[in-house]
Amino acid sequence: MSPPVAGEKRPALVTCTAPVNIAVVKYWGKRDEKLILPINSSLSVTLHQDQLKTTTTAAFSRDFVEDCLWLNGEPADIGHPRLQSCLREIRRLARKRHGESSGGDEGDPLPLSYKVHIASENNFPTAAGLASSAAGYACLVYTLARLYGVEGDLSEIARQGSGSACRSMFGGFVQWVMGDDADGKDSVAQQVAPETHWPELRVLILVVSAEKKVVGSTAGMQTSVKTSRLLKHRAEAVVPERMVQMIHHIQQRDFEAFGQLTMKDSNQFHATCLDTFPPIFYLSDTSKQVIALVHRFNAHHGKTKVAYTFDAGPNAVLFLLDETLEEFVEVVKRSFPPKSNGDQFLKGLSVKAASPSEELLAEVVRDPIPGAVRYLLITKPGPGPSVVDDGSCHLLGEDGMPGSSS
Amino acid sequence: MSPPVAGEKRPALVTCTAPVNIAVVKYWGKRDEKLILPINSSLSVTLHQDQLKTTTTAAFSRDFVEDCLWLNGEPADIGHPRLQSCLREIRRLARKRHGESSGGDEGDPLPLSYKVHIASENNFPTAAGLASSAAGYACLVYTLARLYGVEGDLSEIARQGSGSACRSMFGGFVQWVMGDDADGKDSVAQQVAPETHWPELRVLILVVSAEKKVVGSTAGMQTSVKTSRLLKHRAEAVVPERMVQMIHHIQQRDFEAFGQLTMKDSNQFHATCLDTFPPIFYLSDTSKQVIALVHRFNAHHGKTKVAYTFDAGPNAVLFLLDETLEEFVEVVKRSFPPKSNGDQFLKGLSVKAASPSEELLAEVVRDPIPGAVRYLLITKPGPGPSVVDDGSCHLLGEDGMPGSSS
Numbered sequence: 001m002s003p004p005v006a007g008e009k010r011p012a013l014v015t016c017t018a019p020v021n022i023a024v025v026k027y028w029g030k031r032d033e034k035l036i037l038p039i040n041s042s043l044s045v046t047l048h049q050d051q052l053k054t055t056t057t058a059a060f061s062r063d064f065v066e067d068c069l070w071l072n073g074e075p076a077d078i079g080h081p082r083l084q085s086c087l088r089e090i091r092r093l094a095r096k097r098h099g100e101s102s103g104g105d106e107g108d109p110l111p112l113s114y115k116v117h118i119a120s121e122n123n124f125p126t127a128a129g130l131a132s133s134a135a136g137y138a139c140l141v142y143t144l145a146r147l148y149g150v151e152g153d154l155s156e157i158a159r160q161g162s163g164s165a166c167r168s169m170f171g172g173f174v175q176w177v178m179g180d181d182a183d184g185k186d187s188v189a190q191q192v193a194p195e196t197h198w199p200e201l202r203v204l205i206l207v208v209s210a211e212k213k214v215v216g217s218t219a220g221m222q223t224s225v226k227t228s229r230l231l232k233h234r235a236e237a238v239v240p241e242r243m244v245q246m247i248h249h250i251q252q253r254d255f256e257a258f259g260q261l262t263m264k265d266s267n268q269f270h271a272t273c274l275d276t277f278p279p280i281f282y283l284s285d286t287s288k289q290v291i292a293l294v295h296r297f298n299a300h301h302g303k304t305k306v307a308y309t310f311d312a313g314p315n316a317v318l319f320l321l322d323e324t325l326e327e328f329v330e331v332v333k334r335s336f337p338p339k340s341n342g343d344q345f346l347k348g349l350s351v352k353a354a355s356p357s358e359e360l361l362a363e364v365v366r367d368p369i370p371g372a373v374r375y376l377l378i379t380k381p382g383p384g385p386s387v388v389d390d391g392s393c394h395l396l397g398e399d400g401m402p403g404s405s406s
Numbered sequence: 407m408s409p410p411v412a413g414e415k416r417p418a419l420v421t422c423t424a425p426v427n428i429a430v431v432k433y434w435g436k437r438d439e440k441l442i443l444p445i446n447s448s449l450s451v452t453l454h455q456d457q458l459k460t461t462t463t464a465a466f467s468r469d470f471v472e473d474c475l476w477l478n479g480e481p482a483d484i485g486h487p488r489l490q491s492c493l494r495e496i497r498r499l500a501r502k503r504h505g506e507s508s509g510g511d512e513g514d515p516l517p518l519s520y521k522v523h524i525a526s527e528n529n530f531p532t533a534a535g536l537a538s539s540a541a542g543y544a545c546l547v548y549t550l551a552r553l554y555g556v557e558g559d560l561s562e563i564a565r566q567g568s569g570s571a572c573r574s575m576f577g578g579f580v581q582w583v584m585g586d587d588a589d590g591k592d593s594v595a596q597q598v599a600p601e602t603h604w605p606e607l608r609v610l611i612l613v614v615s616a617e618k619k620v621v622g623s624t625a626g627m628q629t630s631v632k633t634s635r636l637l638k639h640r641a642e643a644v645v646p647e648r649m650v651q652m653i654h655h656i657q658q659r660d661f662e663a664f665g666q667l668t669m670k671d672s673n674q675f676h677a678t679c680l681d682t683f684p685p686i687f688y689l690s691d692t693s694k695q696v697i698a699l700v701h702r703f704n705a706h707h708g709k710t711k712v713a714y715t716f717d718a719g720p721n722a723v724l725f726l727l728d729e730t731l732e733e734f735v736e737v738v739k740r741s742f743p744p745k746s747n748g749d750q751f752l753k754g755l756s757v758k759a760a761s762p763s764e765e766l767l768a769e770v771v772r773d774p775i776p777g778a779v780r781y782l783l784i785t786k787p788g789p790g791p792s793v794v795d796d797g798s799c800h801l802l803g804e805d806g807m808p809g810s811s812s
Contacts, residue, residue, distance in 0.1 A: 167550055227670075230677055233639040260683075264633075267685045271636055275677035280700045281694050295684045348612050 454788025
C-alpha cells in the first residue's frame with residue numbers, strides 16, 4: 001500500500017481485524033509507564049480470529065469536524081492518552097514517509113490534517129475478561145497504518161496503546177523482546193513461529209461465572225513493581241532463561257515441556273501478585289478447582305496432556321492437543337455441569353462427544369460444581385491482523401458515521 | 407533439678423505444659439530433612455498458655471513393659487521416627503550427664519533403661535489447625551528433660567521433633583537461628599524479648615469454618631524446596647534482612663513496622679507456595695476476605711492497627727494493640743456474623759462490647775458472610791514451657807496409666 005500522496009487513489013476508509021493473544025511467559029510490570037516498556041520479555045500465543053477478534057474501521061475526510069471514536073456502537077472518549085499516543089505516532093510516521101516520497105518539499109499534506117473517525121467492536125463480550133485491550137489497540141494501530149499508508153514494524157506503536165497489544169500484531173507464537181533502549185525503539189514483538197507451525201494445538205477458554213471486580217492490571221503492575229521483591233527476582237533472574245526454554249519447546253512442538261513451563265509461569269505470575277502489598281488475588285476458588293482438575297487429569301495419564309494459564313482474572317485458558325480435546329471437554333462438563341438456562345455451553349470449534357472411561361472419571365472428577373463455569377470457548381492459534389475487503393463489514397458508512405452497516 | 411543418680415529422691419513422674427507459637431517471619435523449607443535444619447531463620451511470638459497449650463505427663467518405672475504414648479486420651483504410635491529422635495536425644499544427654507556426675511564409672515544406670523509412659527493433650531481441638539505439633543514436641547522434650555534431669559538448651563532437640571517446636575521452648579518473642587553446622591548444633595531458638603516486653607500486644611485467632619484437607623506442611627515444604635525458584639530467593643536474599651528488621655521492630659515496640667512486615671512475610675510465604683509445582687493454596691476465600699478486611703480497616707485509620715498472618719491453613723492470626731481490640735472484634739462480628747448455633751463465638755480473653763462509628767462500619771464492613779468464621783480466640787504473648795506442680799493435673803495416675811485424672 002502506498003502513502004497518501006497527492007492525486008493517488010487511496011482508501012479514505014479502511015477496515016481491519018486483529019486477534020487476542022494469551023501469554024505463556026507473563027508480562028507483569030513496567031520500567032517506563034509512559035512508553036510502556038516492560039521489566040521482562042514475554043511470549044504469547046495468538047488466538048484465532050474466528051472465535052475472538054476486534055474489528056476496526058477508520059476513515060478520514062475533509063468534512064469531518066473532529067476526531068471521533070465509537071466502541072461497540074457507543075460514542076467513546078478519543079482523548080484517552082494511550083489512544084492519542086497511537087494516533088500521534090502513526091501520523092508522525094505518515095508525515096515522515098510522505099515527506100520522503102514527495103521529495104520533502106511538496107505533495108498534498110491535507111489528509112494528515114483531516115480529522116479521523118474510528119469505530120471498533122469485538123465479536124466477544126468485553127465483560128468476559130479476555131484481554132480485549134490487546135486486540136483493540138493492535139487493531140487500531142494496524143487500521144490507522146493502512147489508512148495512512150504506513151508500513152513496517154508497528155508493534156512498537158501498538159505497545160504504547162497497551163503493552164500486550166504489540167504481541168497481537170503477529171499470528172502464531174510471538175515474543176515481546178523487552179529491549180534496552182530508553183526510547184523503547186527496541187521493545188518490539190517478533191514472531192517465533194507462525195500459526196501453522198503446530199497444527200494440533202488447541203486452546204480451551206473456561207469463562208467462569210462473574211466474580212467481584214478485581215484490581216486492574218495497570219494499577220496492579222505498578223503496586224507489584226513497587227512492593228514485590230519476588231517480582232524483581234522473577235524479571236531479572238527467572239524470565240530470561242524461561243524465554244529461551246519456551247521458544248525451544250515451541251520450536252520442538254514439545255507439549256510436555258511447553259505445558260509444564262506454561263503452568264509454572266502462570267503460577268509464578270500469580271505468586272508475585274500475592275507478594276505484592278497489599279496482596280492481589282486474581283485466582284478465584286473456581287480457578288483453583290480448574291488447576292486441581294488439570295493436575296489430576298495429567299496425573300491420571302502420567303504426562304502433561306493439558307496446561308493452564310491465567311491472566312489478571314479468574315478465567316482459565318487451557319492448552320491441549322487435538323487428540324485430548326474430546327475427552328477433556330467431557331471431563332470439564334462433568335466437573336462444572338452447565339446450568340440449564342438455555343445458554344450455549346460449548347462455543348467455538350466443534351467437538352465430538354466423548355465417553356471417557358469410568359476409571360478416568362472416578363479419579364479425575366470430584367465434587368462437581370454446577371454453574372461455576374459459564375461456558376467453554378474452543379479455539380486454536382491463529383493469524384495476525386488483516387485487512388477486510390468485504391465492504392459489508394465496515395463499521396462506518398459512506399458518511400463516516402456508524403450504524404449504517406449494522 | 408538434679409540428674410537421676412542413685413539413692414536421690416527424684417520424680418518418677420513429671421507433668422509440664424508448653425505453648426503454641428505463631429511465626430511472623432515464616433519457616434518454610436528444610437536443608438536437612440532428618441535433622442530438620444531450615445533453609446532460613448524464622449521468628450515467632452509465643453502465645454499464652456491460658457488459651458492454647460499442650461500438657462504432657464511422662465513417667466518411668468521398672469514395672470513398665472514397653473514405651474507407651476497416649477494423645478488426647480487415645481493410645482498412639484510411640485514409634486514415630488521424630489518422637490523416637492527426641493526420646494533418644496534426651497536419653498543420650500541424660501546418660502552423658504549421669505556419667506559426668508557419677509565420675510563416669512559408677513552410679514545407678516537403671517532409670518535410663520526403664521520404659522517410659524507419655525500422655526499428652528491439648529486444651530484446644532487439634533482440628534483447629536493451630537500448629538499443635540510445635541506445642542506438642544516442645545512439651546514432650548521439656549517434660550522428658552525434667553523427668554531425666556537434663557538441663558541446658560533443649561531447643562535443638564525439640565527442633566528434631568518438629569522444626570517450629572524449637573521456638574515454643576521460650577516465651578515472648580523467639581528467633582530460630584538457622585545455623586551453619588551440618589550436625590545442626592547451631593540451629594537453635596533464642597529469646598529476642600520476654601512476654602512482658604510488649605504488654606499491649608494482643609493476638610486474635612479467627613478459626614474459619616472447615617475447608618477441604620490441604621497439603622501437609624512436611625510434604626508441602628519438600629515440594630517447594632524442589633520446585634520454587636522464588637522460595638530459594640526468599641530464603642537467600644529476603645529473609646536475612648527481614649530477620650534483622652523484625653527484631654528491631656519488636657525491640658522498638660513499633661507496631662506499624664512490625665505489622666507491615668508481618669503481613670508482607672505471610673504473603674510472601676503463601677506466594678512461594680503458589681510458585682510451588684503443583685501449586686499449593688493454603689488461603690481460602692474466607693482468608694482472603696479477612697486480608698481485605700484488615701487492609702480496609704487500616705486504610706480507614708490511616709495506619710496499621712491490625713496485622714494478619716497465616717500458616718499452612720486458612721485460619722487467620724491477627725496482631726493488634728489492646729486499644730484496638732474492642733473495635734476490631736466488633737468489626738469482625740459484623741463482617742462474619744456468628745451462626746446462632748449456640749456455640750460460643752468469642753473465646754479466650756474477655757473483651758468489652760464496642761460501638762464503632764457508622765462511618766467506620768460503612769467503610770470497612772462489606773458483604774457480611776454469616777458462619778464463615780467459626781469462632782474468635784483472643785490471647786496475647788505468653789511464657790515458655792513450665793512444670794506443673796499440682797498433682798491433679800497429671801495425665802498419668804500412680805499406676806502410670808491414663809484415665810485416673812480425667
